[in-house]
Amino acid sequence: MVGPGRSRAEPSGVAARLSAAPGPVLLVTVALGYLALSQLVMWVNSPVANGASLWPAAGLTLAALLVVPTVRWGWVLGAVMLAELAGDLAWGYPVGASVGWALSNTLEPLVGALLLRRFAALGYELPPARRFLLFLAFAVVVGPLVGASVGAAASAVVSGYAIDEVWLQYFVGDALGVLIVAPLLLAGRRDRARRSLRELAALTVASALTTLAVFSDFGGTWMVTMPYLVIPFFAWAALRFGTVGTAWMALAVTVLANASTVAGFGPFAVAADDPGEAVLLLQVFLAITVSTAHLLAAVVSDLRDRRQMESMLRHQATHDVLTGLANRLRLGDELEAACQEPARPGTSPGLLVCDLDGFKAVNDRVGHRGGDALLVQLAQRLTASVRPDDLVARISGDEFVVLLRDVDEAGLTAVARRVSETVADPVQLEGRRVVRPSVSVGAALRQSGESPEDLFRLADAALYEAKRRGRGRVLLADEELRGRAAAELRTEDRLAAAFDEGQIVTYFQPIIDLAGGRVAAAEAIVRWRHPELGMLDEERFLPAVEATGLGDKLFETVLAQALEAQVLWSARSGRQVPVSVNVSATQLAGGGVVTTVLRALSEAAAPAESLYLEVTKHTPLDDVGMASLNQLHALGVRVVLDGLGAGWSSMTQLTRSPWDHLKIDRSFMTDLGREAPAADVFRAMTAMAEALGIRVAADGVTRIGQIELLSSLGCQLAQGPLLGRPETAEDLAGLLAEDRLWVVPATGEGGVVSAAEL
Numbered sequence: 172m173v174g175p176g177r178s179r180a181e182p183s184g185v186a187a188r189l190s191a192a193p194g195p196v197l198l199v200t201v202a203l204g205y206l207a208l209s210q211l212v213m214w215v216n217s218p219v220a221n222g223a224s225l226w227p228a229a230g231l232t233l234a235a236l237l238v239v240p241t242v243r244w245g246w247v248l249g250a251v252m253l254a255e256l257a258g259d260l261a262w263g264y265p266v267g268a269s270v271g272w273a274l275s276n277t278l279e280p281l282v283g284a285l286l287l288r289r290f291a292a293l294g295y296e297l298p299p300a301r302r303f304l305l306f307l308a309f310a311v312v313v314g315p316l317v318g319a320s321v322g323a324a325a326s327a328v329v330s331g332y333a334i335d336e337v338w339l340q341y342f343v344g345d346a347l348g349v350l351i352v353a354p355l356l357l358a359g360r361r362d363r364a365r366r367s368l369r370e371l372a373a374l375t376v377a378s379a380l381t382t383l384a385v386f387s388d389f390g391g392t393w394m395v396t397m398p399y400l401v402i403p404f405f406a407w408a409a410l411r412f413g414t415v416g417t418a419w420m421a422l423a424v425t426v427l428a429n430a431s432t433v434a435g436f437g438p439f440a441v442a443a444d445d446p447g448e449a450v451l452l453l454q455v456f457l458a459i460t461v462s463t464a465h466l467l468a469a470v471v472s473d474l475r476d477r478r479q480m481e482s483m484l485r486h487q488a489t490h491d492v493l494t495g496l497a498n499r500l501r502l503g504d505e506l507e508a509a510c511q512e513p514a515r516p517g518t519s520p521g522l523l524v525c526d527l528d529g530f531k532a533v534n535d536r537v538g539h540r541g542g543d544a545l546l547v548q549l550a551q552r553l554t555a556s557v558r559p560d561d562l563v564a565r566i567s568g569d570e571f572v573v574l575l576r577d578v579d580e581a582g583l584t585a586v587a588r589r590v591s592e593t594v595a596d597p598v599q600l601e602g603r604r605v606v607r608p609s610v611s612v613g614a615a616l617r618q619s620g621e622s623p624e625d626l627f628r629l630a631d632a633a634l635y636e637a638k639r640r641g642r643g644r645v646l647l648a649d650e651e652l653r654g655r656a657a658a659e660l661r662t663e664d665r666l667a668a669a670f671d672e673g674q675i676v677t678y679f680q681p682i683i684d685l686a687g688g689r690v691a692a693a694e695a696i697v698r699w700r701h702p703e704l705g706m707l708d709e710e711r712f713l714p715a716v717e718a719t720g721l722g723d724k725l726f727e728t729v730l731a732q733a734l735e736a737q738v739l740w741s742a743r744s745g746r747q748v749p750v751s752v753n754v755s756a757t758q759l760a761g762g763g764v765v766t767t768v769l770r771a772l773s774e775a776a777a778p779a780e781s782l783y784l785e786v787t788k789h790t791p792l793d794d795v796g797m798a799s800l801n802q803l804h805a806l807g808v809r810v811v812l813d814g815l816g817a818g819w820s821s822m823t824q825l826t827r828s829p830w831d832h833l834k835i836d837r838s839f840m841t842d843l844g845r846e847a848p849a850a851d852v853f854r855a856m857t858a859m860a861e862a863l864g865i866r867v868a869a870d871g872v873t874r875i876g877q878i879e880l881l882s883s884l885g886c887q888l889a890q891g892p893l894l895g896r897p898e899t900a901e902d903l904a905g906l907l908a909e910d911r912l913w914v915v916p917a918t919g920e921g922g923v924v925s926a927a928e929l
Contacts, residue, residue: 194246201235201250204228208352209258225425225454228254229279229318229345230352233310236284237357244281251277271325279318279345283310303469307462310353315345340447343454350461351425354418370411378404378420382427386437397438398428398456405460409468417468421461428453493543494550497564502572505562506623509576521583522630523573523590524613525553528642530569533606541600548598549608556593557586572630580616580647587614587645595643609643616648625656632656663715665701670724674700677732678897681906682751682868682890685882688912692749692783693740694890695733696897697725722758727767729753734775734782736900744907751783751811759786759796765803779807785834787813804829811868815856832888833860837871840891843880850884857885 192200208227228251235247252273259269286309319342326337381404385397401424408420431437432453433446439456443449489501497505509520527533527549534542546569553563553571562574573590575583594610613634617626629648632655637646648656669675677695684691699707716725733750740748758764772779784803786792792800804810809831835856843849860867869881872891881889894913898906 194243197235197239197243198246198250198253201231201247202254204231205251205254206258209254210261213258213262225351225429226276226344226348227352229276229315229348230350230354231356232276232280233283233314233349234353234356236280237287241288244284248277248281251280268325272322275318275321275325278321279314282317283314283349286313303466307466310349311346311458311462315342315349318342318345340451340454343451343458347425347454347458347461350458350465351418351421354414354465355422371416374404374407374412374416374420375423378408379423379427382424383431386428386431402460405464406467409464410471413472414465414468417461417464421457421464425457428457491565494547494565496550496554496571497562499564499566502562502564502566502574503623505574506627509574510617510621510623510626512576515577518577518579518582519617519619520626521575521578521614521616522626523575523583523587524627524630524634525571525573525590525594525610526634526638527569527594528609528611528638530608533608537600537604537606541604541606544600545598545606545608549594549610552593552596553590556589561586572627578616583614583616584645584647587612587647591643591645611637611643612645613637614645614647618653629653629656662712663719666712666715666719666721669699669701670721670728674702675725675728676700676899677729677736678899679733679736679750679903680890680897681895681903682888683894683913685878685887685889689910690748690895690903690907691888692751693736693903694751694785695729695736695753697729698897717757722755723761723763723767726752726754726758726764727771730767730771731775732900734771734777736903737777737781738775739900739904740907743904744910746907747778747781748907749781749783749809751785753785753787753813755787756792756796759799760793762795762799765799768803768808769806780809783809783811783832785811785813801829804831830863830865832866832868834868834870835886837891840869840871840873840877843877850880853886854884861885 205228255273291305323338408416439449439452491498564572598606613630615630633646633648637644679693681690682692811832812830813834814836815833857867866887868888872889
């Protein structure tokens with residue numbers, strides 16, 4: 172049986188029919204085939220006293236055993252016994268000798284098949300070249316050795332010949348039969364190299380004519396060298412037609428050469444003293460030639476398979492598995508080449524970066540299978556809507572890029588609009604679901620001196636701006652956008668140095684307890700003290716932080732500075748003031764936040780409950796991020812859902828983690844106190860939070876009137892410009908030391924006073 176971890180190819184052709192045949196049908200089929208082949212060669216070789224020069228029935232039996240499961244080998248072996256006995260008795264041989272030959276022709280394929288199954292894992296097809304030697308050893312040498320030994324003994328009993336006089340011819344005849352017939356039945360699809368019928372016909376005619384010429388009635392012992400003329404045809408068959416071509420070639424040459432040699436013609440008949448010796452010389456020559464040709468065919472097949480595998484691996488390395496489009500790696504190579512090649516006058520390489528609008532919602536509605544089907548159809552549409560020389564690539568889930576090697580601004584815009592219009596046509600998926608997709612497109616045309624990275628960054632910036640303006644927009648990068656992209660690049664280039672040089676600093680905005688007016692906590696607000704541009708707020712450089720992969724480093728820096736400030740406040744005010752630090756869902760999903768937080772708390776000797784983590788609303792939390800958040804909460808860290816009512820902070824998120832605080836998005840503050848619906852929405856959110864036992868904080872308080880309204884609506888905490896702007900850790904320490912309280916006097920004019928003044 173096949174060894175562990177090895178798989179067998181599916182049988183094909185005759186092998187498939189033998190494998191699927193019922194037991195009785197298998198017995199009859201093998202018996203008839205065996206009987207026909209054996210009787211044919213017995214009739215052809217009857218003039219030779221020592222028997223058949225070729226025994227194709229041996230190859231048939233071996234192939235049948237390898238094709239069918241081992242539990243059905245009895246049917247095959249029984250068929251061989253019956254056919255051999257019937258044929259021998261029909262020729263008038265004694266019963267004892269017939270039984271001996273039946274035994275030899277049964278043991279021979281059985282031994283070969285057992286060894287091949289055990290050591291070569293040979294199943295439905297011939298092994299590759301690295302294991303083909305095992306096939307030669309077990310099937311062509313060991314098996315026929317067993318058969319020849321038993322068969323020669325039986326022949327000696329019948330004919331009176333000494334065993335050594337018939338053993339070699341018996342052995343080579345069986346080996347030759349295995350070499351010719353077994354490959355015809357065992358050759359799988361990997362061995363069936365397809366070539367033109369003209370070439371096959373030319374090979375057949377040329378080899379047949381050469382064989383007839385070589386084995387004709389010429390005189391002279393010099394004719395012994397003539398058989399080598401057929402060797403090039405074996406090489407032709409092996410190189411161009413694989414195992415099957417080699418086997419057919421061997422069969423044709425053997426039949427013609429054997430018929431001539433038995434009749435006393437050809438080089439071997441001239442060189443030998445009697446017909447039996449001539450046939451033996453022919454057998455040895457053919458066995459060596461056919462074995463070499465089969466080995467050559469196996470090597471060529473392996474090389475072809477290796478080339479195909481390498482080609483497939485190269486394709487997989489440079490193409491998207493789902494859509495078949497180029498992937499990011501190939502896009503980078505092609506973009507690099509396009510920027511280096513000289514362009515036609517008035518043209519240059521252009522890029523279209525395309526992103527499907529709302530693909531996540533579509534995926535949620537139609538499922539991942541439907542989403543994949545949609546991506547495949549859109550990939551086909553994109554390919555059809557661009558020029559033949561343009562390259563379409565898929566670089567992420569729903570993001571595609573089109574590289575136009577030589578294009579002007581008008582052509583780039585025209586292709587971008589055609590892409591947008593083509594994608595927007597409705598798509599029907601399985602189950603008659605109709606999806607109406609739209610795509611946002613950012614386009615950029617390369618200017619002299621711009622690198623491939625610059626061009627891609629510019630097109631990506633155009634895409635970002637297009638999506639910001641709405642769905643289905645096409646935007647060509649202009650000079651203003653180009654300048655902004657260059658500024659962002661400079662910002663990214665300086666970010667790493669900013670961390671090393673201590674330019675990233677943290678300010679703290681007080682969070683007020685509305686019930687008592689005291690500072691309940693402080694939110695850490697990051698700033699960049701830029702040496703040229705001055706103090707930059709987070710909106711100016713957070714996109715660059717994300718683009719450069721410095722988000723984790725920024726979180727570690729802000730967390731360390733916040734906990735350090737907390738130590739200062741405790742020393743100045745005598746109380747532990749919690750500090751709130753922002754963390755993104757992307758950072759939580761990375762899995763390293765838990766370790767970072769625990770290490771920072773340990774180094775600052777700060778209790779876990781003094782740290783609040785505010786989960787920002789930009790990206791939804793996945794399962795890994797939620798698990799990290801739950802683990803931190805279980806350790807005592809307070810967790811805050813930031814931006815409730817906006818972004819991803821939907822109501823379904825409230826039940827996925829034990830939130831301590833909910834911070835209502837500052838966008839609700841604009842209309843609060845001015846329009847009644849705003850207060851109704853706010854009241855509904857605070858009521859829901861109260862039902863869940865969660866405290867509510869409001870962000871963006873700018874008017875005194877909002878303070879009283881927030882209290883009446885059930886809000887416990889608030890922050891904003893009116894209640895305190897971001898301060899340095901030192902300045903906020905002074906306010907905390909004086910125990911300042913924020914109050915709303917009856918006059919309606921609020922202010923900050925010390926506790927001693929009340």
